[in-house]
Every structure is written in C-alpha cells, then in structure tokens.
Amino acid sequence: MDEALALELDGWEGPLDLLLSLARSQKVDLRRISILQLVEQYLAVIDRARALKLEVAADWLVMAAWLAFLKSALLLPREPHAEPDPEQMALRLQLRLERLAAMRDAGARLMARDRIGRDVFPRADPEGLHTVRKALWQVSYFELIEAYGRITARTRPVLHVVADRRVMTLEDAMARLSAVIGRAVAWSQIEAFLPKADEELRRSALASTFLAALELARQGRVELRQEEAFAPLYLRVAPAERSA
C-alpha cells in the first residue's frame, strides 16, 4: 500500500486526504489517533516519493515541513509558554481530520439515499402543467372618446377663415397721413394721427399708418423718432416740407 501511495500522490486529494487515510489505517477513533505515528507515516510517504524522484508539489512539502516541526515540538521537553503550543497544533490537525471525515461520510450516506433517476422514478413523459397568460386589456370610456377627439383635432384639415372686417388700406393711410402731416411741426406720437373713436378699425389703422409713415420718411417728407425698441414712435413733418 505504501508503495502505491508513493507512486500516486496525485491520486490523493491533497495532504489532508492522505493524512485522513493514514489516520484511518490506525483503526482507532479519530479522537484517539496517534499524531506522532501519523506524522511519521506522512513523512515516510513523502520521503519515498522523493527517493523515486517523483515531482512532489509544494503543498505536500509545506505539510511535511509543518508536520516535522510539529513532531519535534511534541518530542522536545515542553517549554511553559511555547508559541504555538504543540498540543494545540496536534489538536487542530485532529479536528480538521474529524471534520473532513464527517463530510466524507455524510457524502457517502447522501449518495446512498433513494435517488431520483436511480432508485425512484418520476413519470418519464408527464403532460406538464400549463399556465396560459391572458391579458385583461383595460381602457376607460373617457380614454376612448378623448382619443377620438385627439385624432380629430390632430388630423382634420384645419381651415382658417378670416372674418370680413373693416380695414384701412395702405393707400388710405398714405392719403390721410399726407393730408395731416403738414400741421405736425412738433413731435407727435403716431397714435395722434389715427382716426378717432373707431376701435374696430384701430389695429388695422395703426398698422397701415405705420407703413405709410415709413414710406413718407423714405421720401424725406416726415421724420421718425423712437427712444428704444417698443417705445412710443414719434413723427413730425420734415423741415423741407415745413418751408414748402
């Protein structure tokens, strides 16, 4: 067996695995194993492996060194405050072996249970259960008619009908401004030149009169003044016109 161990270090799942096997070969409860004997056996295995010039991976050697240290610590006369305490190191190794052994046994017992597909069998071809998801569509009556209003508003041909309103034409404004401007020697606001008391016509009259004022200014017949954008617009007759 020892020869096989030496030749098949790779067959062991690491030093702890080998140690557990060696411990079990002592055929005693793991709590009563002889740690010294265990250390001797492990070191012997490693020595043989090296004698056979096998590659021995680092973790095996680390464990060997640690065990060699443990062995000497256990054999030497106890120092009162040795750090680490060799007895505790040995206990630690024993606890680890116990835990690994416990899980190894548990795994074996688990595998021995009645397992589906090996010992017990489900139906080979069950019908299966199906859940058919059905959407319960929700929309309110208001949303429906609101949508129709929205479409109608969006897509109907929009027809802009301008009501038939009285307007002052540019020609009328030119004639009117030309007639009254001669009297405007002082600066006067443009509003002073609009026809009075006709609110309906006022916006149209203002627009036309403004354009007429621009045209007369271009002809050099009036002067325009404005302090800033949107400030009141003033006009007066041009000096040349005044003398005429």
Add this chain to the structure above:
Amino acid sequence: MTPPDDLVRAVEAVLFAAAEPLTADAIAAHVGAGDVRAALSRLAQDYAGRGVSVVRRGERWHMQTAADLAHLLRRDREEPRRLSRAGVETLAIIAYHEPVSRAEIEAVRGVQISKGTLDVLMEAGWVRPAGRREAPGRPLTYATTPAFLAHFGLASRRDLPGIDDLRAAGLLDPVDSALPDTGVEKDSEDA
C-alpha cells in the same frame, strides 16, 4: 386504497414510469413471472374514480390523468394591462367609422398602425373582421363587437358622443372655431 400485492405494485410502478404505453409482455419483461393481465385489471379497478386512470388502448396499457380533469392542467391567468395609445386610438376610429379598413384607419390617425395593434383589439374581443370592401385590393374591414358595447356600457354605437359633443366637452380644443362640421364621416372613405 387497499394495499396491493407485490405484482400489482410492480406493474403500477412500471406503468407510472413508462415513457409510452406498454404491452402486457413488455411489462412482464420488467416484473418477471406472474399474471400481468390480472394485475392490470386489478389496477384499473383500483384507479377507477380517482384523478389518475389506468387505461387500455388496443394491446397497450398506460396511466393518464382522468379525462374529466384535463381542464385543471391548463390554467388561465388574467393580467390587467393598459391598452397602448395606438390601441385606444385605433379602437376609437373603428368605433366611429366602422366598417373601416386598415388603410382608412391609418388615414384618419395620420400614423401607421402596427399589426399587433389590431391583434390586441381582437384578442380583447372588442374588434372583429367585418368582411371585405368591394374596392380595389378588396381590403378587409373591421368593426366593433357586442363585447365592445358591453365593456363601455353603450346600448349602441349611436350612443358614442358626436363631434359636437366632443367639442363641447373641450376634447377638440385646437380646432379653429370656424371649421365647418363636415368631413370626418366622409374623408376616411375617400382616403
């Protein structure tokens, strides 16, 4: 259940685990010596009236769900979902203009509709195909269903508010007040 004997139990397990109906001989190959046919008859009796039955089809036997319980294996689950904006608009157009073709719906909406939109409305049970129009391409038309009226609490489509009602309710806001009240009922057909 009365405890069955070993042969009956064995036949039961073999039938249960089988991938397909088995002949008595195939069962016997598993369970060994014994009167498999008698065991099958006993099993069929044992399962009579249960949720599972042991049935014979020709020379083969199998276990299956009791026929009257098949509906339990399928379960419908309703999940409330809001109709998309495209869905609501399409539904409204169909309701106001039915019967109406897809091209006409798109002309009214001013946007294309995806195939899924009409499918959803039909799945909801609110819209149905309403025959083909005798026009080039013979387009399929759509109309609403009685379920549509029921869902919205309408006695008939005439109960849908007219354009004037919508306007009065402020639902037509952006439209110029001088717009003559014509057109909608016709322009879809012209599209």
Add this chain to the structure above:
Amino acid sequence: MTPPDDLVRAVEAVLFAAAEPLTADAIAAHVGAGDVRAALSRLAQDYAGRGVSVVRRGERWHMQTAADLAHLLRRDREEPRRLSRAGVETLAIIAYHEPVSRAEIEAVRGVQISKGTLDVLMEAGWVRPAGRREAPGRPLTYATTPAFLAHFGLASRRDLPGIDDLRAAGLLDPVDSALPDTGVEKDSEDA
C-alpha cells in the same frame, strides 16, 4: 381504493401531470379553492404501500415510484452521471453547512476546489449561489436547491443523514471555534 373526493382527485391529477415537484400554492392555482394541504396528506396515505408514492420534499410535492421497486425499473435506464469524490464532498459540505463560501469549503477539504466541481453541482440543479457574506471580500456563498432535496429524497435539510449528531458533536463548526482560545488561531495550515 376508497373513492376520493373531488379536491383529492384534482390534486392527484395535477401532481400526476406535473413535470416537476409542486408547492401547495402552485397546486391550488390549478385546482382552485380548498384545503390542498389536507388533500395532499390524504393522497400520501392513499398511496402508502403502493407502487407509486406521493412524497413531500421541502415545500414541494411530487409522485415517484416506490423505492423498493428500483430493481424493476433500473434496467435499460442510464444511471445518473456519477459525481467525482470532490463533487460528493463538496455537495455534502454545502448541504450540511449552507450557506457556505468557497474558502470555507476549501478549509474543510484541505485543497482548492477545482474549477469544474461547483459548475457540475450547479448544472445538476442541486446547488445555487446564495448571496454574498457581509465579511471582508464579500465572498459569494452557496446553498442547496429544492431540486437537491427532491433528488435525494429529503423532506427538508433537517433530514440530511446524521445532521443532528454532527451538529451536536460540533463537527459543523469551524476548527477555530472548537479550539480553546489561545490567540494562535491563524496557523499556516489554514492559509
């Protein structure tokens, strides 16, 4: 068999047809109102001693053939893939310690887990990642699944073989916590 009532029949049919173990709630979703748990208990009794059994695994129930009939059914079937020794040990460590980190598994086994070991267990559906531990490095932990319980015929993790004894003996605790506190816990062997 005694004829079962409608609910028992319905639960029986659903369990029979199901492709995987079902919770009582999932069964209730199919069979509707009623005491599904009572019906399941009744079914488990009905099937006791038959070739098929109704079993509970964790919160889930399913039907399977009786364990003592395995020899009749095993022929012409492929055995489930054999787990490696590392796989078996790793599965046991996870099941008995869950949730457990990879470093903790390695501490018990004394070797690193090779890459494929956890993958195989997860692929089998027996192990799943179970969140991160709030500890330095926030290691991922692993735990078993309902499919693990079902596969190994366990009603719950409390049924894991010998788990009470192992716990009582302290064998599920880390080595450090089993040592008298001397302040030399961090030996090289744990690195």
